[in-house]
Amino acid sequence: MARGIGLDRPFFDDKNRAFWILQSVGWSGYFVLRTVSGFANDKVWMFAVHVILMTATGYSLTLLMGTLFRRVISMRPLLTTVLSLLAVVCAASAFSIIETWSVATFVNQDWRPRTVEYLGGFILNFTLLAAWSALYYGINYYLLLEEQIDQRERLESQASTAQLAMLRYQLNPHFLFNTLNSISTLVLLKQTERANAMLARLSSFLRYTLANEPTAKVTLAQEVETLKLYLEIEKMRFEDRLRPHFRIEAETIGARLPSLLLQPLIENAIKYAVTPSENGADIWITAEHVGDKVVIEVADNGSGEGTAFAATPSTGVGLANIRDRLAQAYGPDHGFATRKNERGGFSVIVDIPYESGDKDS
Structure with a gap:
């Protein structure tokens, strides 16, 4: 059974598979937490539609961010940082606009968002997407470091074997x-x-x-x-x-x-x-x-x-x-x-x- 679902090998052995699992689990957790929090505060059932839309938006935006991050991760650190920060700002802006529109459409049709509501939504979504980005880079840099360590160990082993052979000959x-x-x-x-x-x-x-x-x-x-x-x-x-x-x-x-x-x-x-x-x-x-x-x-x-x-x-x-x-x-x-x-x-x-x-x- 473990072999059938891929649990018989290291989790990050297939980085693409690991990304999709973490992406799906993370945003599923976001959906559950926001839904439970909303109903605990006596939100209407349409709030679930709002949360589904937010989850789909966050899922899609982070997929786009991930595509960009895969390209910039190998660039110079300063350039990587700047481009990643710009991507988070743009994604958070789009996320907050969609969220305020969704609240006004599905949750409270009498509510008219003002600048402060957009700003509050932007800050919360920026924090969420920045955390996602930090986790993305943290995992990938860890995997790069682990790969470099494994490569160094292989090279050291090959060098040691070559030296032993040379000494024998x-x-x-x-x-x-x-x-x-x-x-x-x-x-x-x-x-x-x-x-x-x-x-x-x-x-x-x-x-x-x-x-x-x-x-x-x-x-x-x-x-x-x-x-x-x-x-x-x-x-x-x-x-x-x-x-x-x-x-x-x-x-x-x-x-x-x-x-x-x-x-x-x-x-x-x-x-x-x-x-x-x-x-x-x-x-x-x-x-x-x-x-x-x-x-x-x-x-x-x-x-x-x-x-x-x-x-x-x-x-x-x-x-x-x-x-x-x-x-x-x-x-x-x-x-x-x-x-x-x-x-x-x-x-x-x-x-x-x-x-x-x-x-x-």
């Missing part, structure tokens, strides 16, 4: 070039099985990065599987020099986070801990559920020079990129810290709100 692809160079070397050495295995893993990793929306959130379990795939590619380059360790609490595997958030941190550890060392390095990825937060740490036992990972014009990506993605995804409700750890290496600690769900957001 900024991820440093130099590992891709390194991997392709390694594959090329393996082909030249005729180690086709290793080259094919590396190509398959690279293909799976790239398929994942392309299949997921840049602004999507994935479960920590999915993120860990992607990290393992990435580490398998790198391990074929570094072999035993790269020693990853995962310590993921069972309670955290369903937690959601921006996709590929941790990959640059692993890449950082490989670049500054594994690559410079002849013996390589260990990398630990840990996740804990602490209260309503998920605390994730990526640590290594290298030289502790991972702070060089901060964004620079040459790389275009780094710790600043991670901070920006976290800020876009969680606002102030997250934590991000770096430190030199007890193993002599570098640690990055991220804490984010615990979110869970079955679908990517």
Whole structure:
């Protein structure tokens, strides 16, 4: 039933429909109030004819005013005010002339209006039509403001989404070039099985990065599987020099986070801990559920020079990129810290709100 009469959607969703409803209800109320007031003061039945004529006059005049107001509302404020005031004065003058004539014709045929009666009628009708105009402009300016707020929110949301996508696509692809160079070397050495295995893993990793929306959130379990795939590619380059360790609490595997958030941190550890060392390095990825937060740490036992990972014009990506993605995804409700750890290496600690769900957001 509500759907049939249009009550299942916001009242001002259809401004034209809302105008006609308010116009009809308002002037119906005017008719009822004036009729009841007249009969309460012992007016004759012809007074009802007079009120019907006044209601029809007011209804018609305000329709004309509304047509004018729709045209002038977008003009400069001063021009809108002047034209609207002139329209109210003209309408009130016409209203008072018709009203005094109607009273003399239907209510009291012996009454002859004088200037003061016209003036009194003008003042009352001017007040009535000015109130109608104020309500008209008040509603329309409110709707314009609401529309501008909605538009601003949409633009802010689009800008936020675009920035998230940009940050995701900024991820440093130099590992891709390194991997392709390694594959090329393996082909030249005729180690086709290793080259094919590396190509398959690279293909799976790239398929994942392309299949997921840049602004999507994935479960920590999915993120860990992607990290393992990435580490398998790198391990074929570094072999035993790269020693990853995962310590993921069972309670955290369903937690959601921006996709590929941790990959640059692993890449950082490989670049500054594994690559410079002849013996390589260990990398630990840990996740804990602490209260309503998920605390994730990526640590290594290298030289502790991972702070060089901060964004620079040459790389275009780094710790600043991670901070920006976290800020876009969680606002102030997250934590991000770096430190030199007890193993002599570098640690990055991220804490984010615990979110869970079955679908990517």
